[in-house]
Amino acid sequence: MKTRDIVIFSGEQFAVPQCIQRIDHQSTHGWQLRYGGTKLYSDHSQDGSGAAAALALATKELLSRIAKLPAPSRLQRKPSGNKGNDLPVGISGPIVRQRASSRVRDCSFAVSLPRYGQTPSGRSVYIGTENTYTIEKYQAALAKAVELRVKAEEVYQRAATRVKRAEGKALKAQLKGA
Structure with a gap:
């Protein structure tokens, strides 16, 4: 520590x-x-x-x-005030793009997955194309994006706690030796 x-x-x-x-x-x-x-x-x-x-x-x-x-978390818990939609923290979208090899646009969510001690990774959760897009697919993709984010936050929290406890043990050993 x-x-x-x-x-x-x-x-x-x-x-x-x-x-x-x-x-x-x-x-x-x-x-x-x-x-x-x-x-x-x-x-x-x-x-x-x-x-x-x-x-x-x-x-x-x-x-x-x-x-x-548990270790104190430095992860953002609430969306910033200037976020233009009501999606949870770490989820953006829907993002609409057209790939060079396709004639139709597709839609997806971008999910930021925190990793303790590392830069966050990004995942894309597919919703559908402009021909297959439905509210049900949107809601299912959003649920999957939220689940990915929650699992990543849990892993982050466990890793932060593990590191903090190891630091605590090292400090305790250092104090005993002093």
Whole structure:
């Protein structure tokens, strides 16, 4: 898991894991855990002397949450406001095109399939030609496109969780060795 070096107001330096932020305001000093909700671990001191103990508690809770909770998803959940139709996220269309070898146009949906750690792949779901296009075929193709997208999101989520848990185990081992 990535860590970053933080120097707090007292001059102490800490290696802080992702998902933990430092909060230093007039009357609040502590570490805020941001994974599966937020929780503040206060230093319980104005001089920062409790920062190391508070960070240890926040890190312990972070490792516990990583082991239990799915990884936060960065996938878009709702269509953007300027999308011109009511299709779900990741599905565009219907796209009408005429191939060079054909006299009739055909219609399909374009589906963006997310892949964790890689660029998304694209799939095309055929609806029909201008001669065979029906509402039923449109609805069936849309259902297939939605199913492809949902399955890809599930695979993405499992991969993200697997990576996050491996990072958590590595951080735990690193902390034991330190």
